Amino acid sequence: MTEWTTIAAVSTVALQIYASGRAILRKSGVSSTLAWLLAIISFPVVGALIYLLGASPSIRRAARRQRPTARGLFAGRRTVEALGEQIDHGATGHVLTLACRLTGLPPTVGNRVRLLTSSKDAFQTIEEAVRGATTRVWAEYYIIKNDATGRRFLDLLIERAQAGVEVRLLYDAVGSLRIDPTRLEALAEAGGHAAVFLPVNPLRRRWSTHLRNHRKLVIVDDVIGFTGGMNVGDEYSGRGLRRGGRHFHDSHLAIEGPAVADLAEIFIEDWLFAADEQLPGIAEPEPDGDCVTAIVPSGPDQVHNAHGMVYFTGIAAARERVWIASPYFVPDTATVRALVSAALRGVDVRLLVPARNDVRIVGAAARSYYPELIRAGVRVFEYLPSMLHAKRMVVDSAWGIVGSANVDIRSFRLNFELGALVIGSDFARTLERKYRTELRDSREVTAETLDALSLPGRLRDGVARLASPLL
Numbered sequence: 001m002t003e004w005t006t007i008a009a010v011s012t013v014a015l016q017i018y019a020s021g022r023a024i025l026r027k028s029g030v031s032s033t034l035a036w037l038l039a040i041i042s043f044p045v046v047g048a049l050i051y052l053l054g055a056s057p058s059i060r061r062a063a064r065r066q067r068p069t070a071r072g073l074f075a076g077r078r079t080v081e082a083l084g085e086q087i088d089h090g091a092t093g094h095v096l097t098l099a100c101r102l103t104g105l106p107p108t109v110g111n112r113v114r115l116l117t118s119s120k121d122a123f124q125t126i127e128e129a130v131r132g133a134t135t136r137v138w139a140e141y142y143i144i145k146n147d148a149t150g151r152r153f154l155d156l157l158i159e160r161a162q163a164g165v166e167v168r169l170l171y172d173a174v175g176s177l178r179i180d181p182t183r184l185e186a187l188a189e190a191g192g193h194a195a196v197f198l199p200v201n202p203l204r205r206r207w208s209t210h211l212r213n214h215r216k217l218v219i220v221d222d223v224i225g226f227t228g229g230m231n232v233g234d235e236y237s238g239r240g241l242r243r244g245g246r247h248f249h250d251s252h253l254a255i256e257g258p259a260v261a262d263l264a265e266i267f268i269e270d271w272l273f274a275a276d277e278q279l280p281g282i283a284e285p286e287p288d289g290d291c292v293t294a295i296v297p298s299g300p301d302q303v304h305n306a307h308g309m310v311y312f313t314g315i316a317a318a319r320e321r322v323w324i325a326s327p328y329f330v331p332d333t334a335t336v337r338a339l340v341s342a343a344l345r346g347v348d349v350r351l352l353v354p355a356r357n358d359v360r361i362v363g364a365a366a367r368s369y370y371p372e373l374i375r376a377g378v379r380v381f382e383y384l385p386s387m388l389h390a391k392r393m394v395v396d397s398a399w400g401i402v403g404s405a406n407v408d409i410r411s412f413r414l415n416f417e418l419g420a421l422v423i424g425s426d427f428a429r430t431l432e433r434k435y436r437t438e439l440r441d442s443r444e445v446t447a448e449t450l451d452a453l454s455l456p457g458r459l460r461d462g463v464a465r466l467a468s469p470l471l
Contacts, residue, residue, distance in 0.1 A: 012044055092398055092423055095313050099294045099421055102306040105265065107294040110287020111257030113422050115402070115430050117390070119238035122230055122252045123149070129220040130156050136166045138267045140217040142175035142404070145233035153232045154183040161192035169194040170267070170274055172213045175231070195275035197416075211300055214404050214415035216252075217267055222282040225263040227418055228252030228402055229391045236389075246358070249383065251325075251390035251434075253402050253420055257288040262295035266418060292423035298405065299416035307405040307419060308412035312338050314395045321348035321397070323435050325390045329353050329366040330408035336369065343377035352438060354389075355382035362408070371450050381442040388438075391419075394431040399423045402431075 023036045100106050116122035130137055137160055144150045154169075161167040169187065171179060173196045184194050197213040218226040229250045230236045236248050255263065261284040268279045298306035315322050315338040322342060329351065331339070343349045351373070357363025370380050391407075394400035403419020405411040422428075 016040060016044060094317065095310060095399070095421070096292070096294055096423065098313055099296050099306060099310055102302065102304055102309060103295070103297055105262050105295050105297070107292050107421075107423070108258035108262065108284075109292050110289060111255060111259045111291040111293040111422075112289025113259075113291045113293060113420065113424075113427055114254040115427070115434065116226075116228070116252040116254055117250070117434055119230070119236060119247070119250065122228075122250075123237040125254055126218055126226050127153075127156060129224055129226075130160060130218070133160050133165050133220050135221050136219070137221075138168050138170075138217075138219040138264070138271075140170040140213070140215055140267055140270060141232055142172045142212065142214045142216060143231035143233055144171050144176045144179045145231075146178045146180045147234045147239075149234045149237040149239055150232050151180055151183060154180060154187065157192060158183065158187050158190050161187060161190035164191075167192035168267075168271065168279075170197060170213075170270055171195075172197045173199045174212055175214070193275070195271060197270070197274045210414055212415050213270065214411065215266070215270070215297075215418040216404050217263060217418060219260060219264055219267060219282075222264065223256060223260065223285050225255045225260040226252060227255070227263060227404070227420060229389055229404055235387075247386040248389035249386045249438075251392050251402050253422075255293065255420060256285070257291075257293070258284045258286075259293040259295055259420065260285050266295065266297050270416075290424065291427055294421040294423075296401065296403065296419045296421050297417070298412075298419075300414055301416075305412050307403070307417050308332070308335070310401060310419075310421060311335060311393060311405075311407060311412075314393055314399075314401070315339055315342050315349070318342050318347045318349075318395050321350075322393065322395050323348075323350045323352070323432065324393045324407060325352040325388065325435065325438070326407040327354055327357070327387065327389045327391065328359065328362045328406040328408045328410075329369065330362060330406075330410075331369060332409055332412060335407060335412075336372065339373055339378050340376040343373070349378045350435070350439075351378060351380045352388065352390075352435065352442065353380065353382055354387050355384050355443065356387065358387050370445055374445065374447055374450065380445040381439055382445060383438055383442045385441050392431060394428050394435065397425055397428045397432060400428050400431040 019040050020037055023033055023040065096107050116125060130139075137157065139157065144153065157167050157169060167187065167190075169192065171194070176196075187194055198211060216227055216230060230248075230252045235246050236250060238247060261282055264282045268281060272278055296306050296310060298308070311324075312334055315324075315335070339349055339351075353366055354363070357366070374380060390402075391405055392400060392402040399422060401419050401421045403417060405415070405417035405419055411417055
């Protein structure tokens with residue numbers, strides 16, 4: 001054995017041991033850890049490098065600094081208990097308390113929350129608000145595509161910056177990999193500011209390919225905020241459908257009232273992390289409606305993932321019904337048990353997923369969970385007209401949550417997500433009406449459907465499920 005061969009062998013063993021140790025110390029769950037260990041051992045060097053480059057970055061590197069602005073300003077006078085008779089202090093109060101303790105953002109009263117599900121109407125509403133901005137536009141997106149919709153959105157920001165409006169744009173390095181660089185330059189020349197979240201650059205102190213900012217957020221003039229599941233691209237705006245391309249059926253929210261200050265808090269801390277610049281907090285807007293709203297940020301910087309815990313609690317505490325829509329359904333064990341338990345208790349549990357998933361391996365992995373859920377009484381529906389991209393849950397006609405988080409391991413562990421938990425029977429019934437409309441365009445997956453699946457199909461879904469901890 002030559003000297004170089006010995007060095008290579010020792011280096012390989014050291015790399016394998018180091019990657020395995022990092023996987024064990026990461027404490028991301030037994031199934032995920034075992035899956036990564038199997039990949040590291042089965043594919044020497046390659047498996048270790050993929051893990052270290054893709055999944056290993058320390059959560060602490062992505063941890064947020066202490067929120068120094070509105071959180072401290074409002075927390076003293078906003079508590080769940082202070083809501084009094086405006087909410088049911090049973091299960092509803094418990095989920096609000098949970099969200100508040102996990103995020104540090106107490107709920108607000110007096111919000112007006114509108115559900116936007118038509119892609120055309122949603123983008124028209126956002127564009128009209130941005131076009132009318134006179135003081136400030138803050139925008140944060142996972143995906144801004146270099147297509148007609150993406151370029152139109154950037155042109156709108158450039159126009160507002162040229163008009164003297166404070167424009168700040170935060171985009172994810174991986175999701176917006178193909179964002180138009182010439183328009184980013186034009187935005188800077190117009191006086192706007194852009195920052196990229198966790199650039200994929202091993203030479204940087206903080207970098208990661210795995211920890212992504214999946215949030216969608218726009219704040220205009222400190223009075224209206226938008227959040228939900230829609231990115232900026234033709235398939236989200238509806239232009240893709242008009243041009244014969246694919247179309248995503250999604251959900252978004254327009255929020256007016258005190259909760260806008262909490263949305264601004266999320267942008268402020270994300271901007272601080274990405275651009276290393278502290279922005280001042282905004283004044284809390286005056287009440288403008290009757291919805292109690294808790295803004296729910298989540299990410300790998302949390303000890304207990306806020307979205308994972310809110311979904312689990314909503315399912316576990318449901319008394320009559322819990323209806324969920326998620327495009328990427330790869331649940332962890334706790335979520336599966338909560339769904340099964342709720343169905344066995346007699347709760348009307350429904351799951352709406354796309355019939356044709358744009359990420360095939362995720363669609364296959366999702367199908368592998370159906371038999372256990374359906375046997376317990378969970379009703380599973382596949383949306384047929386287009387790619388379902390909505391992420392929402394409604395519980396007992398009392399409250400609902402709409403945001404960027406999927407019911408999958410990535411959203412509940414790795415991604416930085418954002419949602420709004422809204423208390424109010426009117427809003428909850430709006431979600432239920434939308435759900436019923438979507439069910440009319442869906443097919444139900446039954447035990448007979450599963451029995452008719454071919455052996456190769458079942459094997460395909462089972463293999464995809466084995467990879468679910470890595471998805």
